[in-house]
Amino acid sequence: MKSTTIGILVVAAILVVLPFVAPNAYYLDLTVRMAINAIIVLGLNLLIGFAGQISLGHAGFLGIGAYASAVLPTHFGWHPLVAMGAGAAATAVLAGLVARPIFKLKGHYLAMATLGLGIIINIALRNEAQWTGGPDGMPVPAMGLFGFELSTDRQWYWVVAALLVISVWASLNLIDSPFGRALRALHGSEVASQVVGVDVVRYKVAIFVMSAVFASLMGSVTAHYIGFVSPNFADFFHSIELVTMVVVGGMASVFGSLVGAVLLTALPQALATFEGWETVVFGAILMGFMIFLPKGIVPTLAAKFGKGD
C-alpha cells in the first residue's frame, strides 16, 4: 500500500476511536476544534507550503463564512446550508477579485496585501453593528441537516471528522495531479514552470481562492458549532495562528498540517494560565521554528526515518 493511503487510514482510525477514549466533554470539544483548524490549515498549506505563496489574512475569509452563517439565517431567514454556500461564494468572488492584482506583486507585497485585506474584513465586521452585533458579536442559529438538528458535540464530531478525512484525501489527490505538479513547479522555479506552459498567475489565483473557500466553509462550521460569532474570528492574530500551524507541522506536508493544527489548538488551553501572553508565545514559536526547524515537524521526522510524505 502507498504511504499516503496508510496515512489516511491511520487518521481515519484515530478519528473513529477518539470519541470513545476521550475522558470527557472538554476533550471532545477540543478535538472538534482541532479538526476544524486542521481542515483550514490543509487548505492554507496548499497555498503556502506547496505553491510557495503567503496569506496573512486568512482569518478574514473565515470571518466571512462565519458571519454569513450568523447574519443570513438570523436577519433574512436563509437556510443555514444556503447561507454557508453564499458565504463561500462571496469569499470566492472577493478572493478572486483581489488575487489577480495581488499575485502580480511579489514577495513582501503579497504578505502586506493579504494582511491589509484581513484587517479590512475585520474592521467591517466590527463596524456594521446593526447586522453583525459589532465588537460583541452575535448568536448563530442551529444548523439543520436533512431534517434533524445538529446540536450535541458528538454529532458535530462525526460531521467534522468525516469532513477532515475527505479533505486529507482530496488534498493528497490534488498534490499528485497535473494541477498539483504545476503548483509545486511554480514554487520550485517560476520561470521554468512558465516556459513549460503554466499560467502562473492563474494557478496562484486558483489555489488562493480554493484555500480561502476552505477557510470560509470552516468559518461557517465553527459559527454553528459554537453557536456564536465575534470579530475575533477574523482577527489578525487568528491569521497568524493559522500560518504558525502550517509552519510548525511542516510546509508542503499534508500530515504535517494535521500535526500543526492539533498541537497549536491544544497549546492555548495549556497556556490558559498565561492569559494575555498567548500572542507572544505564538510569535516565539513561529520564530523558533523558522530558525531551528524550518521544515516543520513532519518533514523533519520523515527525512530522519527514511520516507513518508
Next chain:
Amino acid sequence: MARLLEVSDLSIHFGGVKAVQNVSFGIDAGIVYSVIGPNGAGKTTLFNLITGVYKPTAGEIRLDGEAIHGRSPNELARRGMARTFQNLQICMNMSAIENVMVGAHLRLDRNLVKAALRFPGLKRRDRELRDEAAQLMDFVGLGQYVEARADSMPYGALKRLEIARALAMKPRLIFLDEPAAGLNPKETIEVDHLVRKVADSGVTVVLVEHDMKMVMNLSDRILVLDYGKKLAEGTGEEVRRNPDVIAAYLGAHA
C-alpha cells in the same frame, strides 16, 4: 526548407545597457542553429526574448509567419517552443521524474476539482505519463535517476534533466542554453550525441554553447553575436573564415 522562425531588428535595452541591438536572422525548420559569442554578448538575452521571458524594446519575432513578440512564455509554450536554462531551473521541491512530467503540463487535464475528487481515468493517464517520462529520462541518459529526488542529483545530470523536461513538451523548437557548460569532456561528448539525437528526431534545435568543437560539429548554421550586435551569420565554414569573427571572438580563444 520552410522558415520556422524569423527575427527582425530585435533590440532590448536594460537602462543604458543595449543587451541586444537590431539583430535579424531566420531559422529553417529541422536544422541545428547555433548562437555563439563572448561572455555578455547577449545570447541568453536573445533566448529570453524569443521565449517570451523578456519583452523586446523594438523589433519583431515571427513563428510560422505569425508575430509572437510580446507574448507570454506560457502562450509560446503552446506553440511548441521549449527551452533549457544556462543557470539551472530545476524544481528541487519535486522528484526528478516529476520535473519531467511537468513538461507535459499542456497535454494533460489540469482541472482542479476533477483532480481533487480523483475522477476516473486521471490516475491511469498519470501512470502512462510517468512511463513516458521514464522513457525520456532513459533517452537523455538518466535511466538510473528515475526514482531519484532532484536535489540529490549531480550537476551534469540536472543539465540533462532540463533537456528531458523540455522534450516532454513534444516541442517543434528547442532552445538549449549552454547544455555542456560545467561538464567534463566525457559528459560533453554525451551531450553532443544527445543534441544530435534530438535533432534527428525532427525537433529544430537552437543552441548556445561555448564548446567550439561541439558547435562546429552539430550546427547547420551559426549566428555570431558581439556586444549585442550581429557580427556574422552562415555555415560553420563561413563563420570560421569571417575576419570580423576571427578578430572579435575565435581569435581570442583559438
